[in-house]
Amino acid sequence: MRSKWLWVVxxxxxxxxxLVLVWSLAFGxxxxxxxxxxxxxxxxxxxxxxxxxxxxxxxxxxxxASLVGAGLGLAGASIQxxxxxxxxxxxLIGISGGAALFAALYLVVASSAGxxxxxxxxxxxxxxxxxxxxxxxxxxxxxxxxxxxxxxxxINAICLAGVGLLSYLAPDQSFRSVSFWALGSFNHASVLDVxxxxxxxxxxxxxxxxxxxxxxxxxxxLEAAHLGVAVAGRRLEVxxxxxxxxxxxxxxxxxxxxxxxxxxxxxxxxxxxxxxxVLPCSMICGAILLLVADWFSRWIFAPIEIPVxxxxxxxxxxxxxxxxxxxxRGIAL
Amino acid sequence: MLSVDRLCWxxxxxxxxxxxxxxxxxxxxxxxxxPNGAGKSSLLGLLSADEQPSSGDLRFLQQxxxxxxxxxxxxxxxxxxxxxxIRFPFKVWELVAMGRxxxxxxxxxxxxxxxxxxxxxxxALKHRSILSLSGGELQRVHLARALTQVWSAxxxxxxxxxxxxxxxxxAHQVLVRNLLTRMxxxxxxxxxxxxxxxxxxxxxxxxxxxxxxxxxxxxFGSPSEVLTETSLSALYxxxxxxxxxxxxxxxxxxVSTR
Numbered sequence: 001m002r003s004k005w006l007w008v009v010x011x012x013x014x015x016x017x018x019l020v021l022v023w024s025l026a027f028g029x030x031x032x033x034x035x036x037x038x039x040x041x042x043x044x045x046x047x048x049x050x051x052x053x054x055x056x057x058x059x060x061x062x063x064x065a066s067l068v069g070a071g072l073g074l075a076g077a078s079i080q081x082x083x084x085x086x087x088x089x090x091x092l093i094g095i096s097g098g099a100a101l102f103a104a105l106y107l108v109v110a111s112s113a114g115x116x117x118x119x120x121x122x123x124x125x126x127x128x129x130x131x132x133x134x135x136x137x138x139x140x141x142x143x144x145x146x147x148x149x150x151x152x153x154x155i156n157a158i159c160l161a162g163v164g165l166l167s168y169l170a171p172d173q174s175f176r177s178v179s180f181w182a183l184g185s186f187n188h189a190s191v192l193d194v195x196x197x198x199x200x201x202x203x204x205x206x207x208x209x210x211x212x213x214x215x216x217x218x219x220x221x222l223e224a225a226h227l228g229v230a231v232a233g234r235r236l237e238v239x240x241x242x243x244x245x246x247x248x249x250x251x252x253x254x255x256x257x258x259x260x261x262x263x264x265x266x267x268x269x270x271x272x273x274x275x276x277x278v279l280p281c282s283m284i285c286g287a288i289l290l291l292v293a294d295w296f297s298r299w300i301f302a303p304i305e306i307p308v309x310x311x312x313x314x315x316x317x318x319x320x321x322x323x324x325x326x327x328x329r330g331i332a333l
Numbered sequence: 334m335l336s337v338d339r340l341c342w343x344x345x346x347x348x349x350x351x352x353x354x355x356x357x358x359x360x361x362x363x364x365x366x367x368p369n370g371a372g373k374s375s376l377l378g379l380l381s382a383d384e385q386p387s388s389g390d391l392r393f394l395q396q397x398x399x400x401x402x403x404x405x406x407x408x409x410x411x412x413x414x415x416x417x418x419i420r421f422p423f424k425v426w427e428l429v430a431m432g433r434x435x436x437x438x439x440x441x442x443x444x445x446x447x448x449x450x451x452x453x454x455x456x457a458l459k460h461r462s463i464l465s466l467s468g469g470e471l472q473r474v475h476l477a478r479a480l481t482q483v484w485s486a487x488x489x490x491x492x493x494x495x496x497x498x499x500x501x502x503x504a505h506q507v508l509v510r511n512l513l514t515r516m517x518x519x520x521x522x523x524x525x526x527x528x529x530x531x532x533x534x535x536x537x538x539x540x541x542x543x544x545x546x547x548x549x550x551x552x553f554g555s556p557s558e559v560l561t562e563t564s565l566s567a568l569y570x571x572x573x574x575x576x577x578x579x580x581x582x583x584x585x586x587x588v589s590t591r
Contacts, residue, residue, distance in 0.1 A: 086420050215427075216434055220417040222383050227482070228407030228435040273423045 015271065019284040023066070026291040030062040033295055061189040065294045065308075066287040067197040068186075068249045069259060071204065073286020075242040075249075076260015077267070077278050078207050079132075081214035082238045083139075085148050086265065087323060090128075090246040091257035093139075093148055094155030098131025099124040099243075099250035100181040101159040104166045117196050117251075125247030131155050132239050183309035184254030186294050193252050200245045204283065207241045210234065211276035256309045258316020259286050265323070334359050334489050334523050335380070340389035342372070342379055349375045350548045353389070357540065359489050360517055362524040364534045364556065367544035368569055373527040374415070376544070377493050380525060381412040394489060407435035411482035412493045416475055422462040425455060425474050432481035445484050449477045452512050454505065468500040476509065486520050494526040498533070510537055531573075532585035534560055543568060560586075 031054060043050050072090065079095070080088045090096050106123035110116070134155055139148035163181050213234050216224045221231050249256070267281045290308065293315070297308045335357040342350040350372045357363050365373045378384045379391060382398055391398045393410070411432070419428075426446050433442040450456045453473045458466065463474060476497055483490045497513075498506045514537060516522055528534060534541055534556050541559040543551040551568060552559040565573040565586065576585040 084420060212434065215423075216431055218419055218421050218423075219431065222378075222381075222414060223412075223417050225383070225403065226381060226407060226410070226412040226414075227431065228404045230403060268422060272427070273421045274427055 012277065015277075016280055016284065019281060019288070023284055023288050023291070026288050027062050027066060030065070030291045030295050031058050034058060034298055056191075057189075060191050060194050061186050061294070062291060063194045064189040064197055064252065065186050065290045067194065067200060068253050068256065069286040069288070069290030070283040071197075071200045071245040071249050071286070072256060072259035073263040073282035073284075073289070074204055074207055074279060075245045076286075077264035077275065077282040078210075078214065078238050078242045079260065080264055081218055081275055081278075082235055082242075083136075083148055084218050084220070086268070087261065087320070087327070088148060088152075089258060089261035090242065091255050092156075092261065092320075093135050093152035094131040094159065095128045095135075095243055095246045096250050096255040096257070097156040097159030098127040098129075098134075099247040100127070100255055101162045101166075102127025102130070103247075103251045104163045104170075104181060108166050108170045117192060121196055121199070121248050121251040124251035125244050127159075128243035128247040128250070129240060131159070132243050136239070179307070181250075181254045183307040183313075184250070184256035185297075185305075185307035185309060186253055187305060187307070189253075197248060197252055200248050203241050203244050207238065207245075208279050208283075210238060211274070211279050214238065214275040214279075254307075254309060256290070256312050258312050258320065259289060262316050262319055263289055265319075334394060335491060335525075336390075336392045337380075338390040338392075340376075340379065340391060341387045342375060342384065343387045344375075348548060350379070350544075351550075353542075353544070353550045355540070355542055355550075355553045357523050357525070359521050359523055361539040362513070362517055362526065362537060363540045363542060364538040365525060365527045365542050365544065366529075366531070366534065366560075366568075367551075368546050371544040371546055372548035373544060374495055375548075377412070377414075377495050377525065377527055380491075381410060381414075381493050382406060393491065404435065407482075409483075409486075409488065410491045410493065411479040413476055413479040413495060413497055415495050416471065419463060422464050424459070425461050425463060425466070426450065426459045428463050428474055429455075429477045429481055432478040432484075435482065441485065445481050446477075449481050449484060453477050453480075454508060469502060469505065472497075472500045473505065473509070480512075480516070483516075483520065483522060486522055489521045489523070492516075492522060492524045494524065496527055496529065498528070498530065513537070531560065531565070 043054065045051060075090050076088075079090055079093070080086050083093070103120050103124040106120050110119060135148060135151045138151040160182060213229055216227050216229050217231070217235065219227075224231050263286045264278055264282045267278050267285060271277050271281055293311045294308045297306050297311045300306065337356065338354050340350060340353040341348070353376060355363070365376060367373050375384070379386055380398070385399055393401065398406075429446050429449060430442055433439060433445065447456070450459055453476065455470075455473055455477060458470060458474075463471060466474065476494075479492065479494070483492055498509060501509060510533065513524065517524065526538075538556050540554065541556040542553045543559055543564065545551050545568060552564055560575070562573060562575045565575070571588055574587045574589070576587060
């Protein structure tokens with residue numbers, strides 16, 4: 001039995017390693033593919049067009065897609081654990097909507113003083129925390145799938161209406177369009193965006209350490225307390241961490257839905273439900289998924305680019321429908 | 334090991350439990366009996382520190398239960414509540430292994446999990462998703478989780494069980510009853526079980542505590558003292574006849590439906 005345990009432990013580096021390999025492949029392809037003439041021989045020449053395209057456009061874009069995908073995958077898996085609900089997704093339950101509303105609010109309020117990317121992110125983070133708290137208060141944590149999702153619908157509706165309202169009040173030069181917030185995209189990814197996105201990393205590390213605690217939290221508050229988990233504190237930590245990551249992601253790219261639903265779901269189906277596996281694998285798979293989806297959004301109607309949020313919604317919504325149908329018929333996952 | 338003195342618990346203005354007093358030594362198994370709504374589960378909730386008593390004294394090893402740090406408590410007190418709803422497809426062994434969460438040393442986790450699964454006739458289900466199990470199977474899995482928490486107890490520990498047999502078939506009821514009795518003999522353990530099956534009460538238990546519909550303690554003592562025809566008939570407000578065997582102990586109860 002001891003050898004079995006060792007096997008369980010040792011399989012993880014192999015698993016993570018192979019997922020990272022797939023990610024680097026997707027990353028490489030994302031740099032290589034796209035419109036514009038790229039001659040690889042010129043890559044090492046300073047100031048060549050190839051070098052400029054890669055440095056200024058494709059590299060930040062691929063990095064941002066990876067970071068945001070990883071963040072949303074991780075935030076989705078964490079939020080599902082803490083809500084005890086495998087259908088929760090940061091965008092579906094209103095966290096992303098709250099973040100978008102507060103980010104938009106910041107753009108309007110701060111437009112005279114000069115908009116700052118950090119302020120935008122902090123504001124989005126606060127909006128995310130507020131929305132999560134609201135869902136938690138309305139929906140509770142009784143593993144009740146529908147109330148949480150219904151609360152999310154209500155909060156999303158309010159938030160997007162708020163964003164729409166603000167777009168009319170805003171001085172246009174600073175405000176991003178409603179469609180930017182509602183359908184996220186990596187269209188204008190810059191090196192500065194990537195720099196801000198790096199802030200997610202320490203928070204992600206903390207969430208990754210909470211895998212076993214999240215397993216226990218899925219049992220329910222009382223059971224978790226019987227097993228020695230300080231429930232209120234750990235839950236707050238997960239919520240703040242997930243809202244932080246979601247807030248940063250939304251402030252940089254707008255709302256990209258379903259990453260946090262699809263990815264942890266696929267990971268659970270293939271690799272198991274323990275959060276020590278689900279959290280890191282959702283992170284890497286989230287990065288892979290958004291790299292591929294971003295490439296697809298550039299390729300499908302090239303040279304026109306469509307927002308990656310559209311691609312993700314078209315991919316995720318049907319799966320969501322299938323999952324709901326399964327749940328209501330009592331078939332578990 | 335466990336001593337309870339004039340324990341009261343109010344929820345809002347309603348008295349759920351009034352003046353409950355009893356004590357339990359290491360190696361003893363206490364049955365908590367009473368009609369629906371008598372506060373049996375509430376008593377278990379107080380004993381597992383889910384709730385704070387409104388008044389009265391609740392001590393585990395001479396220490397106020399609610400002053401014991403959560404981390405210490407979780408290594409010494411295991412609880413089987415009425416089943417929590419879990420929506421994630423954990424494997425059976427993964428859920429059972431969660432019972433070892435309170436312990437720093439995880440080297441024995443997998444062997445303990447296998448032992449407990451074996452004892453509860455769950456080895457065949459080890460790698461099944463918990464979402465695919467029947468009610469009775471799931472109840473045994475949750476019981477297994479609680480048992481792994483005290484399986485290697487070296488210091489006095491407490492096991493609290495809320496209707497541990499309620500969805501089990503007859504064969505598995507016997508299996509679980511025998512296992513619990515063996516554990517009591519082998520480990521420094523006390524148990525408190527909320528039960529409904531009166532015939533079980535005199536055989537498996539060292540002490541019995543009877544609560545009335547109003548949450549008032551009616552009797553506490555050895556099962557043969559507590560579970561008399563008159564006390565049971567008064568408690569359940571129906572005609573209950575005890576069936577005695579040769580040595581004069583009640584072996585079961587017959588309820589008249591009239």
